Amino acid sequence: MLSPFCLGEAKPAPMLVTDHLLDLCEAHGCKALFGIPDPQFFALFDAAHARGWQVVAPHHEAAGGFMAEGWARITGKPALCVASLGPGMANLAPAVAHARAEGGKVLFLGGRRAGMSKAQTGRFQHAEHFPAMAQHAGWSAQASNGVGAVAAVEAALHGMACGQICAAFIELEPQALAGEVIWPYGAPVQAGMPDLAPALALIAQAQSPIILAGHGVHTAPAGEALRDLAQKLACPVVQTPSAMAVVEGLESVSFPYGFSPVTRAVVEASDLVIALGTQLGDQLHFGQNRHWKAGREARRWIRIDRDPAMLTGADVAVPGDLAQVLPALAQACPQRQAQPQLAQWSTAHATHRADQVAAARAxxxxxxxxxxxxxxxxxxxxxxxxxxxxxxxxxxxxxxxxxxxxxxxxxxxxxxxxxxxxxxxxxxxxxxxxxxxxxxxxxxxxxxxxxxxxxxxxxxxxxxxxxxxxxxxxxxxxxxxxxxxxxxxxxxxxxxxxxxxxxxxxxxxxxxxxxxxxxxxxxxxxxxxxxxxxxxxxxxxxxxxxxxxxxxxxxxxxxxxxxxx
CATH class of the missing domain: 3.40.50.970 (Thiamin diphosphate (ThDP)-binding fold, Pyr/PP domains)
Incomplete structure (x- = not known):
């Protein structure tokens, strides 16, 4: 929840840039800072520590980024990760790329020497990292002064709060963190609720719907809404290889895609797939090949994702944040009777797992x-x-x-x-x-x-x-x-x-x-x-x-x- 000063009113007096940045982070639930302290960011680390933040120095910048992603994954809130200029930025790059690929809500801040132009060469601990980092990140910006730094951090965190972006990278020159500024904080503009009527119509027509739960369900997070929807539809939940966590209450109806013969039967019997927060890529055989071949001509797809690029090929595409859209969809769905095969599939999967234990112990x-x-x-x-x-x-x-x-x-x-x-x-x-x-x-x-x-x-x-x-x-x-x-x-x-x-x-x-x-x-x-x-x-x-x-x-x-x- 945003703190009161984030409702469109400026702070009454100038405030340190570092305090602005930490206030914004706290307003979005972030109180964890990962990174190797560096002179450019000493004041930020000290201020975060004084506020009672979790401040963790890893032994490698990439490891710090992965730690931040783990923190964000569990809390559902953004984490802050910092890397110094030059080699620190180079070491951080794998973590930025990873957070984008995995939907990690991480705000990365990177350092840069002041006043460097592309024409200058031979500068110690300086390279033009920003173009590469911008390609790795889901959103990026540069700032050379305090106002620019606060504006960029606010925009990145608001984008995460609205489910529009995940990994964000901001490159800061030293003077961007120095001094005081006045900044008129603005509340994030929540995206409007998409039209759910086409999705509800397809669900009403389906005889054997399944939910394909992707990694986005857990990064949103939207586990409780997934449980509500699955219980309303009384249908199987197929877990993608990237989403093997089991939501409480769905233990007996959760089936791992690709690694259980029972799941293959579940997929083949489906006539509607409600795909939540997942790409239909290699690991899922593009929703067409391998386990999907049987019945694919008649099978319909509803796809829900914050990224419109992930919605191609759907019969009904629902762009939006799962944390917002999924509860509304679950509430709007009428209660259905369980599919006749569901109990049989659950028993068969339990038997399959018991057989695995016996085989391993043999x-x-x-x-x-x-x-x-x-x-x-x-x-x-x-x-x-x-x-x-x-x-x-x-x-x-x-x-x-x-x-x-x-x-x-x-x-x-x-x-x-x-x-x-x-x-x-x-x-x-x-x-x-x-x-x-x-x-x-x-x-x-x-x-x-x-x-x-x-x-x-x-x-x-x-x-x-x-x-x-x-x-x-x-x-x-x-x-x-x-x-x-x-x-x-x-x-x-x-x-x-x-x-x-x-x-x-x-x-x-x-x-x-x-x-x-x-x-x-x-x-x-x-x-x-x-x-x-x-x-x-x-x-x-x-x-x-x-x-x-x-x-x-x-x-x-x-x-x-x-x-x-």
């Missing part, structure tokens, strides 16, 4: 099969645990063998960016300090931002990290063997002397080595107990079977279909 205890790690970790994690995923082969095993109904799942779904799991988990836990988190990650992915284990320890976070260790780029090894033969592994392995339990101890965490599958569940339970009791991250080095990880990846055909033309 593998030998040594070396540990990756599927066993996924099953035991999912079954042990306490209720309310935030689940973060990272890796290549590791994530494929998680998608195929997932258990339980986690309320929040963090994963680089759309961009496939490795190394995001640990920093996103840290940001998410700062937003929900009383909830434990589990990071299920491959070893290669964890090494991207391994130093952030120190950040997690410094912050006293009850994080459990289960590392599937095979000392190789497992997914790439498997694909290389598949395409070039069993000996084609150039550059895909690394030191087998690496011990993540010992590395964790060096960063101030507790570390445990596990090489027997029968010890996994006890070790994981002990890790959660210790993490919560000691407020200290627990890292499990899980020695998995390298051959199984590379050559027995589940649903490899499903994964490969994401790259089909």
């Amino acid at each position: 593998f030998p205890a040594q070396p540990i099969h990756p599927a066993r790690l996924v099953v035991e970790a999912c079954q042990v994690m306490p209720d309310g645990t935030i689940l973060a995923r990272d890796g290549g082969a590791s994530v494929l095993f998680q998608l195929a063998y997932a258990q339980g109904a986690p309320r929040d799942v963090l994963w680089s779904q759309n961009s496939g960016h490795l190394g995001t799991g640990l920093p996103m988990a840290i940001g998410a836990m700062l937003a929900a300090p009383d909830r434990p988190a589990l990071l299920l990650t491959g070893d290669s992915a964890l090494l991207f931002h391994l130093a952030e284990l120190e950040t997690a320890a410094r912050l006293g976070l009850p994080l459990v990290v289960a590392v599937a260790v095979d000392h190789q780029w497992g997914l790439e090894v498997g694909m290389s063997r598949l395409n070039l033969g069993p000996s084609a592994e150039a550059g895909l392995g690394w030191s087998r002397a690496t011990r993540f339990d010992l590395l964790a101890q060096g960063f101030g965490c507790d570390g445990t080595y596990v090489d027997d599958a029968d010890a996994l569940a006890p070790a994981l339970r002990a890790a959660f107990t210790a993490a919560l009791a000691k407020r200290r991250p627990q890292v499990l080095h899980v020695a998995i079977d390298p051959k199984a990880n590379a050559e027995n990846m589940p649903a490899l055909g499903e994964f490969a279909s994401w790259f089909a033309a």
Whole structure:
């Protein structure tokens, strides 16, 4: 909710630019700042700290951006991330691109040397980063003075509040944060409610509707409205690979797309798809191919998204913020009777998951099969645990063998960016300090931002990290063997002397080595107990079977279909 001064009246007296920026952020629910302090932003960091903000310095600018995205993902509010000029901006670029791809509500501020022209060369810590950053971001601006800085921040935050933009980037020259200005704050203009009559008409005609819930449902956030709509329609909810979190109350009617034979039956039986906050891209086979082929001529589509570019090909396109549109649609829909097959599908999916557990536990205890790690970790994690995923082969095993109904799942779904799991988990836990988190990650992915284990320890976070260790780029090894033969592994392995339990101890965490599958569940339970009791991250080095990880990846055909033309 906007604070009173954001209703069109100017502050009665000049105020520091940094205070203006922090007031605007607070008015939009943002009280978290991530970044490595730099002289240009010292005053901003100090002022935020004095106000009681969560101020977190990571060990890499990109990690700070991923942390901000994790915080925003859990709260539904924007987070603030700052990077210094030159190399700081260059390091931040992956996080800006990632936030845009994943719909992260992050306001990025970047520094710039004053008075630099394109004709000047040889300047220390200076490069023309803005054109590239503007391409990565969903919205961008530059400011060389205080008025410009306040105007740009206000516009970015208002755009996020209206659901019109996600990742925003503003480049600031040093003088933009200096001095005092008077600024007439304006309330964000809420978009009007789109016409829902065409969508309601299609829903009334449908015999077997399904809801296709995308990542946008969780970034809006609009989980409660999704539950209301699904219960009104008494229909299945198909989760895209980017939206595997389960909304409370929908556990028995939620089905993961592509990784369950039951979901394929659900999709094939549908005559109407209500697609919420999702692209119809590679992972969903463009809504036409693979699992959609059966019945596609008669199937109708309603698409709802804040981005009009995502609405192409729909029978009914509804542009708008899911947080605004979905509650109205749910309220307007009449109560329907459950589809006859729904109970059968729910039972079949529960049986499928039980079969997965049995299959995973049938593998030998040594070396540990990756599927066993996924099953035991999912079954042990306490209720309310935030689940973060990272890796290549590791994530494929998680998608195929997932258990339980986690309320929040963090994963680089759309961009496939490795190394995001640990920093996103840290940001998410700062937003929900009383909830434990589990990071299920491959070893290669964890090494991207391994130093952030120190950040997690410094912050006293009850994080459990289960590392599937095979000392190789497992997914790439498997694909290389598949395409070039069993000996084609150039550059895909690394030191087998690496011990993540010992590395964790060096960063101030507790570390445990596990090489027997029968010890996994006890070790994981002990890790959660210790993490919560000691407020200290627990890292499990899980020695998995390298051959199984590379050559027995589940649903490899499903994964490969994401790259089909």
